[in-house]
Amino acid sequence: MTGQDRTGAGDTGRPQRVLVIDTATSAVVTGVVEMSSDGDATALAERIVADQRRHAEILTSLMRDVLADAGVTGADLDAVVVGCGPGPFTGLRVGMATGSAYADALGIPAYGVCTLDAIDGAAPVAGPGARLVLTDARRREVYWALYDGGRRIAGPGVDAPDTLVATLADTALIAVLGESRFTERFGFTGAELVTPTAAALAAVAAEQVRDGAPAEPLSPLYLRRPDAVELKDQKRKSLLPAASDDVGRSVR
Known part of the structure; x- marks a missing residue:
């Protein structure tokens, strides 16, 4: 064949x-x-x-x-x-x-x-309601997506944990799947590795x-964007001359 x-x-x-x-x-x-x-x-x-x-x-x-x-x-x-x-x-x-x-x-x-x-699908669904899945995005951020009954209803996205807590403040979560250092911010127990x-x-x-x-x-x-691209962009920015506004203050 x-x-x-x-x-x-x-x-x-x-x-x-x-x-x-x-x-x-x-x-x-x-x-x-x-x-x-x-x-x-x-x-x-x-x-x-x-x-x-x-x-x-x-x-x-x-x-x-x-x-x-x-x-x-x-x-x-x-x-x-x-x-x-x-x-x-x-x-x-x-x-x-x-x-x-x-x-x-x-x-x-x-x-x-x-x-x-797949992380959501690996965990049994206890009942109807929103369930949040989190993974480590580094740079003090998390990747996330929101599910209900095995169906993704929001995300995927990337945010700082505190920003995500504020964003989902009005969402009644029945579970949060992720590492404990992230889930605890939402009042849920997590795991060492997810x-x-x-x-x-x-x-x-x-x-x-x-x-x-x-x-x-x-x-x-x-x-x-990948880290390498961002660092390159930062270096390029640092090589640009500063511009001046109308009152002579240096701006970038």
Whole structure:
């Protein structure tokens, strides 16, 4: 079977197997997930390693490990699902580039999903009401999205925690998912580490996987410009001569 034959073909006669990658949080998440014809996702193997400084170094090793753990080879895969953030520029780029290249080499589609959607999807829904999902955006900010009954109703966005507290002051939250240092500002207990699961990431793309939807270019959710660009812009600004207003005061 050629790569072209496999891409976008769809297969309702058997469970489909998906390689999952996410590097949008402080952890690297990889897994092999089996998708049933009705969209149920079951992880055959999963590795979650908290090491935000070595995403590029450990990702390919983890991919090899989960494939071996699941007893699956690349030829057995039907799709690759990649978390597209929001997340920091460098870590997010590593996962997306690797997932896209791997899918292309196998001739199978790669589908991008929102990492926050998967974090929400991994936690049982206790009942109706707004639920907030938070991840670390660094620079004393958080990435966030608001959900109700498993459906995203606001976001994703990036804000300082105190700004977000004020913004959502009139929203009755039934839960806040995230690290304790962020959730406590909303009056909720959090966890030390919050990541999507492999099964939840695959479930977000369940319809595309089931239908064998044509792959589209992965679109990263950076939500702000990368640090390198901002530093370059700052340096350029510092080299510009100061202008003067009508009363002779120096302005920039």
